[in-house]
Amino acid sequence: MSQDFLVARNDLTQTTMMDLAPPAPGIGEVVIRVERFAVTANNITYGVAGDMIGYWNFFPAPESWGRIPVWGIGTVTHSEHPEVVAGERYYGYFPMSQTLLVKPEKVSLRGFTDASSHRTSLPVVYNQYSCVSQDNGFPSGLDNHAMLYRPLFTTSFVLDDYFAEHQFFGAGTIVLASASSKTAFGLAFQMQARKEVRVVGLTSAANKEFVEMTGLYDQVLTYDEVERLALTPTAYVDMSGNREVLSRVHHHLKEQLVNSCGVGITHWTTRDTQEVGVLPGAKPEMFFAPSQIVKRTEALGPGAYQQQIQVATQRFMAQVDRWVQINEQGFSHVKAVYDIVLNGARPDQGYVVVNDA
Numbered sequence: 247m248s249q250d251f252l253v254a255r256n257d258l259t260q261t262t263m264m265d266l267a268p269p270a271p272g273i274g275e276v277v278i279r280v281e282r283f284a285v286t287a288n289n290i291t292y293g294v295a296g297d298m299i300g301y302w303n304f305f306p307a308p309e310s311w312g313r314i315p316v317w318g319i320g321t322v323t324h325s326e327h328p329e330v331v332a333g334e335r336y337y338g339y340f341p342m343s344q345t346l347l348v349k350p351e352k353v354s355l356r357g358f359t360d361a362s363s364h365r366t367s368l369p370v371v372y373n374q375y376s377c378v379s380q381d382n383g384f385p386s387g388l389d390n391h392a393m394l395y396r397p398l399f400t401t402s403f404v405l406d407d408y409f410a411e412h413q414f415f416g417a418g419t420i421v422l423a424s425a426s427s428k429t430a431f432g433l434a435f436q437m438q439a440r441k442e443v444r445v446v447g448l449t450s451a452a453n454k455e456f457v458e459m460t461g462l463y464d465q466v467l468t469y470d471e472v473e474r475l476a477l478t479p480t481a482y483v484d485m486s487g488n489r490e491v492l493s494r495v496h497h498h499l500k501e502q503l504v505n506s507c508g509v510g511i512t513h514w515t516t517r518d519t520q521e522v523g524v525l526p527g528a529k530p531e532m533f534f535a536p537s538q539i540v541k542r543t544e545a546l547g548p549g550a551y552q553q554q555i556q557v558a559t560q561r562f563m564a565q566v567d568r569w570v571q572i573n574e575q576g577f578s579h580v581k582a583v584y585d586i587v588l589n590g591a592r593p594d595q596g597y598v599v600v601n602d603a
């Protein structure tokens with residue numbers, strides 16, 4: 247049997263495990279055994295924004311249930327595709343399940359795209375599967391790092407590149423909310439290296455020590471201390487999605503707030519609060535990394551942009567073990583891992599689920 251971890255689409259605290267017969271591939275299809283995957287707040291956000299952005303559509307589930315996408319690595323166990331061979335390993339988007347059926351197209355030495363009909367209207371970045379090999383940017387022994395950090399750090403890189411492209415919108419200070427998240431401190435890592443702006447981290451009291459310990463921020467404030475932000479031209483990059491904090495940042499900085507960039511919703515339990523209405527300062531806008539990747543890839547050429555991302559990712563991965571320890575758990579613990587991350591995991595722990603069945 248193959249197990250699927252499902253969450254209730256309208257209440258992410260409700261979960262269940264479903265046993266399925268392993269999928270049988272038709273002509274042109276391939277079965278991948280999901281080997282391992284990482285779980286972070288990013289995956290919870292896929293659930294929170296599931297209906298808005300279409301994250302539930304990647305991996306169909308029985309009515310009212312959803313399969314939250316995760317970044318993982320799998321091995322082909324059965325192939326009915328002439329160019330995809332059993333035993334090959336791929337990195338990409340998987341459900342929290344033990345197997346996945348895909349329909350490869352555009353197969354190359356680098357990987358393939360899943361052309362399953364339910365995925366064709368979804369952002370292409372999420373439909374690509376990359377061969378796990380040294381030549382393809384996956385150093386051996388770093389599978390867990392690839393799953394845990396590649397997708398998040400790619401966003402950090404792309405955000406830094408976006409702000410630099412726009413001369414930081416005139417800001418001398420960038421404030422990052424949910425500063426303890428991997429996406430945020432990856433961005434602080436990039437911006438610190440640039441030395442062009444001051445980077446301020448906003449975090450919860452419980453995570454302040456961790457954020458300070460990284461040494462990546464020029465200043466660290468808790469959410470209670472928003473009103474201590476200096477009144478100088480500032481951009482706000484928000485991984486938290488906390489509307490009360492957003493409102494206080496705007497009302498405190500007013501016209502000094504030159505850019506307000508919504509990136510994440512780590513504080514998903516606060517989303518019941520009312521919409522904030524019209525705020526002083528720059529109008530809040532959502533940032534969607536896949537769109538920016540497509541735009542920059544077109545501008546710079548596919549090889550060039552990917553190469554820049556790869557070099558920066560390797561630089562980040564060489565440092566990140568100083569701050570975060572990777573914690574592996576067997577598939578039978580998938581609910582426990584999900585619950586830890588849903589409720590806010592310690593920032594110095596990264597979770598990987600291993601399909602040990």
Ligand SMILES: NC(=O)c1ccc[n+]([C@@H]2O[C@H](COP(=O)([O-])OP(=O)(O)OC[C@H]3O[C@@H](n4cnc5c(N)ncnc54)[C@H](OP(=O)(O)O)[C@@H]3O)[C@@H](O)[C@H]2O)c1
Pocket residue numbers: 286287288289291292397398401423424425426427428429430448449450453485486508509510511512513514515533534535536587588589590591592593
């Ligand atoms: N727009 C895009 O294209 C894009 C791309 C990648 C990631 N993102 C978003 O960036 C965000 C960060 O993702 P990540 O995977 O890097 O996160 P992560 O490393 O798992 O971050 C965890 C941090 O989020 C906060 N948090 C998590 N759960 C919480 C809870 N239940 N209650 C309160 N705070 C909680 C805490 O930070 P604090 O205490 O510091 O607040 C915690 O340390 C996600 O929302 C993700 O979707 C967006």
